[in-house]
Amino acid sequence: MDALDKYLKEFSSLRSDALDWVERETHLRTTHARMLSGQAVGSLLHAFVRMTGASRVLELGVFTGYSSICIASALPEGGVLDSVEINDELEDLIREGYRRAGVEDRINLMFGDALKLMDGLEGPYDLIYIDANKREYVAYYQSAIELLRPGGHIVADNVLWDGKVYEEEPPRDAQTRGIMAFNDLVAGDPRVENFILPLRDGLNVIRKLR
Numbered sequence: 001m002d003a004l005d006k007y008l009k010e011f012s013s014l015r016s017d018a019l020d021w022v023e024r025e026t027h028l029r030t031t032h033a034r035m036l037s038g039q040a041v042g043s044l045l046h047a048f049v050r051m052t053g054a055s056r057v058l059e060l061g062v063f064t065g066y067s068s069i070c071i072a073s074a075l076p077e078g079g080v081l082d083s084v085e086i087n088d089e090l091e092d093l094i095r096e097g098y099r100r101a102g103v104e105d106r107i108n109l110m111f112g113d114a115l116k117l118m119d120g121l122e123g124p125y126d127l128i129y130i131d132a133n134k135r136e137y138v139a140y141y142q143s144a145i146e147l148l149r150p151g152g153h154i155v156a157d158n159v160l161w162d163g164k165v166y167e168e169e170p171p172r173d174a175q176t177r178g179i180m181a182f183n184d185l186v187a188g189d190p191r192v193e194n195f196i197l198p199l200r201d202g203l204n205v206i207r208k209l210r
Contacts, residue, residue, distance in 0.1 A: 005038065005039060005040075008039045008040050008043075009039045012039060012043050013043070014039070014042060014043040014046050014070065016069075016073075016101065017100065018069060018097060018100035018101035018102075019042070019066060019069060019070070019101070021097065021100055022036075022064055022065055022066050022069065022093075022097040022100075023036060023038075023066065025064065025093055025096075025097075026063075026064045026066070026093075029093060030064065030090075032063075035063050036063065036064065036066050037063075037066050037067040037070070037131065037157065038066070038200065040199055040200050041067065041157065041199065041200055041203070042066055042067060042069075042070035043070070044197075044199065044203070045067055045070045045071050045074075045129065045155070046070040046071065046073065046074045047074070048127070048153070048155065049071055049074035049075060049127065050074045052126065052127065052153060053076065053126075054075070054079070054126035054127040054152075054153075055075060055076050055078065055079040055080070055126060056079065056080055056082075056124070056125050056126050056127075057071055057075070057079070057080070057081045057082070057125060057126060057127045057128070057129065058081075058082045058083075058084075058121070058125045058127075058128045058129070058144070058147065059071060059081060059082070059083040059084065059128075059129045059131075060084050060114045060118075060128070060129065060130045060131065060132040060140055060144075061084070061085065061114070061129075061130065061131035061132030061133075061157075062083045062084065062085035062090075062094060062109070063085070063087075063090070063131075064090055064093050064094060064097065065083075065093070065094040065095075065097040065098060066097075067129065067131065068081060068083050068094070068097075068098065068103075068107055068109075069097060069098065069101040069103055071127075071129065072098075072101070072103035072106045072107050073101060073103055075106055079106060080106060080107075080108060081106055081107045081108070082107075082108045082110065082121065082125075083107055083108065083109050083110065084110050084111075084112070084114045084117050084118075084132070085109070085110075085111055086111065086112065086113060086114065086132070086133075087111075088111040091109075091111065094109065095109070114132050114133075114136070114140065115136060115139055115140070115143065118140075118143040118144070118147065119143070121147060122147075123146070123147035123148065123149065124147065124148060124149030124152065125147050125148055125149065125152060126148075126149060126152045126153070127152060127153050127154075127155065128144045128147065128148055128152075128153075128154045128155075129154075129155050129156075129157070130144065130154065130155070130156040130157065131156075131157040131158065133178075134158060134161070134174075134175035134176075134178045134179050135174045135175060135177075135178040136178065137156065137178050137179055137181070137182035138178065138181050138182050138185055141154070141156075141182060141185060141186065145189075145191065145192070145208065148208050149208070150208055150209065150210040151207070151208065151209075151210050152207075152208050153205065153206060153207050153208070154192075154204075154205075154206040154208075155203055155204070155205055155206070156182065156203065156204040156206070157201065157202075157203055158179065158201045158202060159179055159182070159183055159196060159201075159202040159203065159204040160196070160198065160201055160202025161175065161176050161179050161201065161202070162201065164176040165179055165180050165183065182204075183196070183204060186204060186206055191208060191209055192206050192207060192208050192209060193206075193207050193209060194206040194207065
């Protein structure tokens with residue numbers, strides 16, 4: 001954790017032993033701890049759920065469950081979070097984090113390919129959080145917009161991708177091309193309005209018009 005992350009954590013309201021445990025175990029038990037959403041994004045998701053009153057939320061990409069806890073802990077009474085993760089080897093860590101946070105009864109955790117699972121889901125959702133395979137962001141969006149209620153929001157993470165999306169040299173990797181295509185699609189979609197928040201690795205905040 002760098003100095004900025006420590007400062008944000010110290011002076012933000014969203015602090016809990018469960019989140020600290022998930023963060024610590026993620027660093028100990030995975031090789032991609034950088035994928036953790038962390039304090040800044042987690043606090044924003046928590047506040048966003050509270051501000052919008054979202055009670056039915058879909059999360060694509062759980063990793064070790066940090067973002068799930070932030071979202072679920074902000075849900076109103078009776079609210080539900082449907083969370084999708086492709087890596088079932090993380091299940092024990094994820095569920096233990098949920099248990100420690102006391103949110104396991106608010107989360108429906110599913111394992112498998114997000115696109116296939118989305119075909120079997122029924123909307124409408126108030127909020128959809130996308131943080132999964134960057135190559136598939138366009139496909140996620142096309143399914144998500146159909147599951148989202150009018151006036152609802154999509155929040156997509158990593159849309160600046162370490163600055164690669166606005167470099168002068170054309171991108172060569174599939175992840176960057178996928179995110180660029182996603183941002184381009186959203187910007188030109190008359191069904192929505194959006195803005196990109198340069199927080200951490202960039203969040204595209206999208207509202208479906210009524």
